[in-house]
Amino acid sequence: MSTGLLRIAPHIPLRVRRSTRLVERSIMVYRRTWMIIVSGFFEPLFYLLSIRIGFGALIGDVEVDGTLVDYAQFVAPALMASAAMNGAVYDSTMNIFHKLRNAKLYDTVLSTPLGPTEVALGEIAWALIRGLIYSTAFLVCLVALGMTSSWWVVLTIPACALIGLAFSSFGMAITTYMRGWNDFEFIPAATLPMFLFSATFYPLSSYGSYAWVVELSPLYHGVALIRALSLGEVEWSMVGHVVVLGVVSVIGMRIASRRLATLLMT
Amino acid sequence: MPETVLTQPAETATATAPVVAAVDIRKQFGAFEAVRGVSFEVRRGECFGFLGPNGAGKSSLMRMVSSVSPATSGTMSIFGLDPRTSGSQIRARMGVVPQTDNLDQELTVEENLLIYGRYFDLSRAECRRRAKDLLDFVQLGDRAQSRVEPLSGGMKRRLTIARSLMSKPELLLLDEPTTGLDPQARHVLWDRLYRLKEQGVTLVLTTHYMDEAEQLCDRLVVVDRGQIVAEGSPAQLIREHATREVLEIRVAASVVAGIESALSSLGLRTEVLPDRVLLYSNNGEQTLKDVHELGITTLSSLVRRSSLEDVFLRLTGRTLND
Amino acid sequence: MTTPVAVRVWEGQIRTVWNAWRTSVALSMTQPFIFLAGMGFGVGALVDAGDGAQSSLGGLSYVQFLAPALLATTAMMAGAFEAMWPVHDGFYWRRTFEAVAATPVSPRAVVNGLMLWWTTRVVVGVGGVAIALVVMPSTRSWGIIPAVVVSVLCGLGFAAPIASWTATRTSDTPFAALQRFVITPLFLFGGAFYPLTALPGAIRPVAWVTPLWHGVELCRSFTVGNSSPYGVYVHLGVLLAWCVAGYLACLVTFDRRIRR
Ligand SMILES: Nc1ncnc2c1ncn2[C@@H]1O[C@H](COP(=O)(O)OP(=O)(O)OP(=O)(O)O)[C@@H](O)[C@H]1O
Ligand SMILES: [Mg+2]
Numbered sequence: 001m002s003t004g005l006l007r008i009a010p011h012i013p014l015r016v017r018r019s020t021r022l023v024e025r026s027i028m029v030y031r032r033t034w035m036i037i038v039s040g041f042f043e044p045l046f047y048l049l050s051i052r053i054g055f056g057a058l059i060g061d062v063e064v065d066g067t068l069v070d071y072a073q074f075v076a077p078a079l080m081a082s083a084a085m086n087g088a089v090y091d092s093t094m095n096i097f098h099k100l101r102n103a104k105l106y107d108t109v110l111s112t113p114l115g116p117t118e119v120a121l122g123e124i125a126w127a128l129i130r131g132l133i134y135s136t137a138f139l140v141c142l143v144a145l146g147m148t149s150s151w152w153v154v155l156t157i158p159a160c161a162l163i164g165l166a167f168s169s170f171g172m173a174i175t176t177y178m179r180g181w182n183d184f185e186f187i188p189a190a191t192l193p194m195f196l197f198s199a200t201f202y203p204l205s206s207y208g209s210y211a212w213v214v215e216l217s218p219l220y221h222g223v224a225l226i227r228a229l230s231l232g233e234v235e236w237s238m239v240g241h242v243v244v245l246g247v248v249s250v251i252g253m254r255i256a257s258r259r260l261a262t263l264l265m266t
Numbered sequence: 267m268p269e270t271v272l273t274q275p276a277e278t279a280t281a282t283a284p285v286v287a288a289v290d291i292r293k294q295f296g297a298f299e300a301v302r303g304v305s306f307e308v309r310r311g312e313c314f315g316f317l318g319p320n321g322a323g324k325s326s327l328m329r330m331v332s333s334v335s336p337a338t339s340g341t342m343s344i345f346g347l348d349p350r351t352s353g354s355q356i357r358a359r360m361g362v363v364p365q366t367d368n369l370d371q372e373l374t375v376e377e378n379l380l381i382y383g384r385y386f387d388l389s390r391a392e393c394r395r396r397a398k399d400l401l402d403f404v405q406l407g408d409r410a411q412s413r414v415e416p417l418s419g420g421m422k423r424r425l426t427i428a429r430s431l432m433s434k435p436e437l438l439l440l441d442e443p444t445t446g447l448d449p450q451a452r453h454v455l456w457d458r459l460y461r462l463k464e465q466g467v468t469l470v471l472t473t474h475y476m477d478e479a480e481q482l483c484d485r486l487v488v489v490d491r492g493q494i495v496a497e498g499s500p501a502q503l504i505r506e507h508a509t510r511e512v513l514e515i516r517v518a519a520s521v522v523a524g525i526e527s528a529l530s531s532l533g534l535r536t537e538v539l540p541d542r543v544l545l546y547s548n549n550g551e552q553t554l555k556d557v558h559e560l561g562i563t564t565l566s567s568l569v570r571r572s573s574l575e576d577v578f579l580r581l582t583g584r585t586l587n588d
Numbered sequence: 589m590t591t592p593v594a595v596r597v598w599e600g601q602i603r604t605v606w607n608a609w610r611t612s613v614a615l616s617m618t619q620p621f622i623f624l625a626g627m628g629f630g631v632g633a634l635v636d637a638g639d640g641a642q643s644s645l646g647g648l649s650y651v652q653f654l655a656p657a658l659l660a661t662t663a664m665m666a667g668a669f670e671a672m673w674p675v676h677d678g679f680y681w682r683r684t685f686e687a688v689a690a691t692p693v694s695p696r697a698v699v700n701g702l703m704l705w706w707t708t709r710v711v712v713g714v715g716g717v718a719i720a721l722v723v724m725p726s727t728r729s730w731g732i733i734p735a736v737v738v739s740v741l742c743g744l745g746f747a748a749p750i751a752s753w754t755a756t757r758t759s760d761t762p763f764a765a766l767q768r769f770v771i772t773p774l775f776l777f778g779g780a781f782y783p784l785t786a787l788p789g790a791i792r793p794v795a796w797v798t799p800l801w802h803g804v805e806l807c808r809s810f811t812v813g814n815s816s817p818y819g820v821y822v823h824l825g826v827l828l829a830w831c832v833a834g835y836l837a838c839l840v841t842f843d844r845r846i847r848r
Contacts, residue, residue, distance in 0.1 A: 018387070025381045029372045036764050046773050054782035055631070058650075059638045071634070104368040110334045111362040112385035112433075113354045189615050196626025202634055265334050266295075 015121065018114050022122025023129065037130070041137040044083060048141050051075050064203045069231065076147045077156065077230035078200040080138045081222040084160040085167045086191065087134050091127040092171035093187055097178055106264055116260040120253060124168050131164035132157070142230070150232025159229060163222035166245040169252030170218075176259035194219045218248050283346065285310050285437055285468045286331055291340035293326050293492075300326045302492035303340070308437075313459070313469040315479045315486035317574065319582060323492040324472040325365050328441045331470065332362045344437070358386060361435030365442050365472075367422045369414045375425060376401065376410040379432055386433040393432070400428040403458065419446045427455070431462075438462065440471040444478060456481055476574035490582040500574055507580045508572035509535075511550040515557065515564040516542050525562070532556055537579055544579070546572070593694070597701025602708065617716035620658060624720055627781075628654050644783055648812055655727050656811040657780035658717045659739040660803030666713035667743035668771050670706055671750035672763040679755065685846055695843040702751065703744065703835065710743030711736065721811060731810035738810065741827040742803030746771075748834025755841035774800045799830045 030037065056072040064074065099105040106119055114122075135157055142148045171187075178184065197213075198220040204211050214220050221241035228238055286308040293301035301323045308314040316324045329335035330342060333349035333356045342349055344356045370378050376397055383393035401407045404424040409417065417425065423446060430438060443459075444452040459482060463469055473479055479486055480500045488496040488503070496503055517525060525543060529536050534553065537544040547553040550569030557564065591599075632650035645653045678685040685698055718736055721727045750766070777787060778800040784792055795801040802823040809820065 018385075021381070021384050024384055025370070025373075028377055028381060033761060036761070039765055039768055043768060043772065046776055050776035050781070053777075053786050055635075057786050058635045058644065058782055059631075062634060103371055104366075105370060107334075107364065108368045108370065108382070109385060111332060111357060111360075111364070111430075112382065113358040113387070114385055115354055185615050188619070192619060193622050193626075196622065196630070201626065201631050206630070206633070265336060 015118055019118040019121035019125060021114065022109070022119065023126045026126040037133060040134055041141075044079070044134075044138040044141045047079050047083075048072075048076055048145055048147060051079065052145065052147070062203060064231075065205075065233075073147050073149065073231065074203075074227070075201060076142055077227040078198070078223045080135065080142070080156060080160065080230075081163055081219060081226045082195050082198075082200060083138060084131055084135055084163040085194070085219050085222065087131050088127050088164040088167035089171045089187060089191055091130060092123065092168035093175045093178075093184065096123060096172055096175045097181075097184070100175070100263070106260070110264050116264055117257045119264075120169075120172060120257040120260055123172065124165065124253065124256075127168035128161055128164050131168075132161060135160035135164075148230045150230065152229045152232050152234050155229050156226050159222070159225045162225075162242065162245045162249070163219075166218055166222075166248040166252065169249050169256055171252075173252045173255035173259060176256060176263055198223050218245060221245055282309070284308055284343075285345060286314075286470070287343045288331075289341045291327070291330060291342060292338045293323070293330060293335070294338040299338075300492055301330075301337075304489070304492070304494055305340075306487055306494065306497070308468060308470055310468055311463070311466055312484040313463055313471070313482050315483035316470075316472040316489050317474075317476075317479050317486050317578065318472070318489035319474070319578075321491075322489040324489055325441055327489070328365075328439055328470070328472060332360065332439050333357055358433070359436050361430035361433060361438040363426050363430045363438070363440040363443055365445075367426045369422060369425060369429070371414050373414065374410070375406060375412050375414060375417070378414060378425065379429055382429045383432040388433070396432055396434075400431055403431075404428040405454070420448060420451045423447055424451070424455070427458075435467065437468045437470065440469065442472055442474065444473070444475065452478075476578065479574050488578060488581050495581045496577065503574065503577045504572055508576040509546040510548045510572065511546075512570055512572045512576055513545040513547060513550040513553045513557075514542050514568045514570065515545070515554070516566045517562065517564055521562065528560060528562060529557070531560070535580075544576070546576070593697035594700030594704060597698055598704035598708070601701065601705040613712060613715075616713060617719065620662070620716040620720045623658070624651065624655055624724075644785065646783070649726060651724065652726050652812045653808070654781065655717070655721055655724065656735060656807040657804040659714050659721070659735055659807040660742045660800055661775055661778070661780050662714050662717055663710045663739035663743035663803065664746050664771065664774065664800050666710050667706055667745070667747035668750055668767070670709050671747040672754055672766065673760060675702070675751050675754045676757065676760050676763070679845060685842070695846045696839055698846065699835065699838045699842050702838075703748065706744055706747040707740055710740050710747075713743070714739045727811055729811050729813075731812075735807040735810040738803055738806040738824075738827070741824075741831055742799050745799030745803070745827050745830035745834065748831055748838055750834075752834055752837035752841045755838070755845045774798055779804050797826075799827050802826045 052072040055075065056070070059071040061068040062071050062074050063069075106116075109119055110116070138160075139153065139156060142153065174187075194217045197207075198217045199207075199214055200219075200223055204214060204220075204224075207214050221244045225238055225241045225245075228234055284307040286306075288307070289305050291301055291304045292299060304323075304327065306314075316322075316327060318324050326335070330337050330349070331344065333344065333353040336350055345359060347356050349356055370381065373381065379397035379400060380390070380393045383396060384390070388396070397410075398407075401410055404427060406421060406425060406428065409421065414422065414425070423443070427440070427443065430440075440459075444455055447455065456478070459469060459471075469482070471478075471482065483500060485497070485499055486503070487494045496507060498506065521528075522538070522543075526536060526538055529543070529545065532545070532553065535546040537546075545553050545557070554564075554567055554569065628651040632654070635645075635650040714736060718732055721729075721732055721735075754763075774795075777791070778795055778798070780800075784795055784801065787795070806820065806823045806827075
């Protein structure tokens with residue numbers, strides 16, 4: 001095992017290894033503010049409790065594809081997907097913009113062997129790690145509150161990572177076009193409708209003939225993926241959702257590293 | 267897996283090959299051409315200077331040498347490598363002190379050095395060792411655990427310089443290293459740079475300060491409006507573009523207007539500055555007598571050896587500290 | 589006659605943020621519509637179809653129940669936000685308040701100016717919700733006017749006490765915790781999305797103490813009916829008590845911080 005690792009390790013592309021240096025830096029910074037990350041555990045708890053206490057009592061069951069599902073169990077996975085999106089968007093927009101414009105962090109980084117691609121990879125990796133911590137917290141709450149009915153739910157962690165990847169690469173790409181802090185007003189203008197209309201709070205069938213609009217939202221594919229895993233209704237069509245999120249990630253990453261190169265290497 | 271991948275100077279070329287060779291470099295920002303066809307060579311182990319007024323294009327040149335800013339045209343070779351394709355390898359062997367400090371505000375003084383070393387793939391233990399030595403080297407040892415923000419401007423400058431040395435660079439680029447330092451700190455820094463040069467580090471620096479250029483540079487180029495207007499050692503430049511001595515006189519404001527024509531009969535090069543008049547001659551005392559014989563009363567006068575400042579004034583028509 | 593100093597402080601704040609705000613105002617006007625469309629009508633359809641929802645919502649449809657409450661939650665969010673980062677900014681990053689200390693402006697005038705500013709900010713913030721309430725026939729009522737006044741009180745009821753605390757902080761780290769452990773739970777459990785009776789009896793008194801629930805109840809009763817005069821006085825009393833206490837606390841802590 002260990003010799004196998006040794007044989008594999010040197011083949012890790014230099015780029016990837018170098019980009020982990022930025023993750024190291026983030027860990028250095030966040031070591032001092034670990035409270036913020038830890039207290040993040042409470043947020044899913046509050047949301048889930050509120051759904052269960054409030055809407056669960058008001059709504060009861062909803063019909064999804066012919067079967068009745070407890071409303072809280074229906075919404076909880078969607079909240080998990082949205083949380084993955086929001087965390088990734090926050091980390092890759094506000095945070096990156098600050099480092100890009102105010103802190104000039106990347107100017108420093110670019111005077112070392114690291115290049116723009118490594119910067120993009122490193123920051124996305126860090127957003128993913130934070131997302132991982134957060135979605136684990138979410139999963140723990142889901143299970144503890146009995147709001148899931150299948151062991152497939154364990155796979156929501158990688159699914160959340162995929163959502164995080166898609167939104168942080170895309171968020172980062174968009175951030176490179178931001179002119180000032182004012183432009184950040186537009187981010188909730190994009191994420192709020194997505195949060196509300198990605199089959200989050202009611203089944204896709206309620207949108208009737210507008211369902212195709214919902215399917216345009218990348219979050220919808222994340223919600224569908226996580227909901228299926230949480231309810232244990234796993235089927236082959238889920239590959240489609242994975243592909244959509246994967247494509248968004250790749251496109252976002254390409255744009256982000258290109259744009260970082262033009263912004264930083266002038 | 268080897269932790270340390272510090273690139274050792276691959277002796278591909280002979281020891282006399284230039285560290286930096288630039289031919290007809292141009293840099294365009296939109297419609298504005300900041301660097302307009304510049305060629306120069308930096309030899310191994312020397313200290314090379316760019317001297318020029320604000321906006322001359324010094325920083326633009328430095329950024330191109332540091333391989334983060336592609337030249338619009340022209341060819342550049344650093345360590346025999348092309349910065350457009352081998353930027354990463356080049357930067358691995360180079361230390362950079364940018365004009366404005368870009369220290370990591372979220373980290374402590376020591377952490378700034380540690381993480382910078384990590385960017386160069388140094389092991390953690392090695393980073394800690396070097397950070398300690400360098401903090402002593404720039405006299406910041408007692409501030410290791412402090413945040414960066416409360417440091418004074420001069421301390422930040424010294425930390426930036428220490429940071430650039432973390433990777434033990436073969437080539438050190440310093441963009442106005444002593445701007446904002448008090449005279450004492452400046453002399454300390456000069457001393458440190460001397461020691462680096464003794465160790466064989468090649469230095470490239472930009473400056474507005476004549477004394478700095480005279481003190482440190484083996485060779486320098488004077489840059490003005492994106493072009494090189496003179497090149498040589500400090501002594502050479504003084505010899506070629508100035509006289510042996512300079513007479514500085516101050517006169518009453520009422521006389522200033524006509525003074526240039528009044529002095530023309532002396533046949534010397536004259537510069538009328540807002541606060542004083544400079545006369546270039548090989549015998550200052552004699553020139554002062556001549557001035558008085560013309561019936562001009564001076565409020566004060568000074569004869570001094572000519573310096574790079576005079577060269578600069580001659581070549582660019584501007585003083586440095588305007 | 590010269591402009592009162594407090595008005596000048598207020599004007600300064602307005603100017604600082606106006607540029608940043610042009611898009612913000614437009615967007616904050618549209619967001620309530622989107623939110624109501626998603627939550628009010630979408631979730632509302634599920635709620636109204638459920639059994640017994642009508643009785644637990646006091647005979648209101650879900651949109652009628654939720655929309656007025658958004659006045660209060662929006663006011664809370666705006667007030668709490670303005671009292672944290674921007675006030676810290678004034679003390680710490682931009683040091684505008686400290687700069688004020690070098691002029692004849694007194695700390696009291698700074699506080700007065702900020703109260704005016706928070707009022708403006710809350711009115712602009714809830715403006716979009718108010719428009720939505722007027723546009724929808726089921727919530728349209730003259731009661732919108734007192735409801736907006738109430739949401740201002742609700743916003744100030746958060747802004748003033750929080751700002752007085754912000755003035756004693758030297759870093760912005762605790763803000764995230766306040767947001768996470770006070771503001772978000774209040775938003776979720778403060779009676780805006782479902783009646784307080786759904787909560788376990790033990791934690792209901794928490795909601796009774798904070799300004800949000802009183803704001804929510806008042807906004808609801810002014811716009812969609814069912815107000816008892818007795819209830820109105822009690823709710824108003826609590827809101828005013830928070831505003832006044834917060835204001836007095838601000839006077840003390842701002843004075844200490846500015847004259848330090
Ligand atoms: N990124 C950029 N975009 C547009 N113009 C630029 C950019 N960077 C530099 N310039 C312009 O190029 C010219 C040269 O700038 P540069 O910073 O190289 O001068 P400098 O010699 O370093 O001056 P100083 O002594 O003030 O540092 C200036 O006119 C500047 O405005
Ligand atoms: Mg410069």
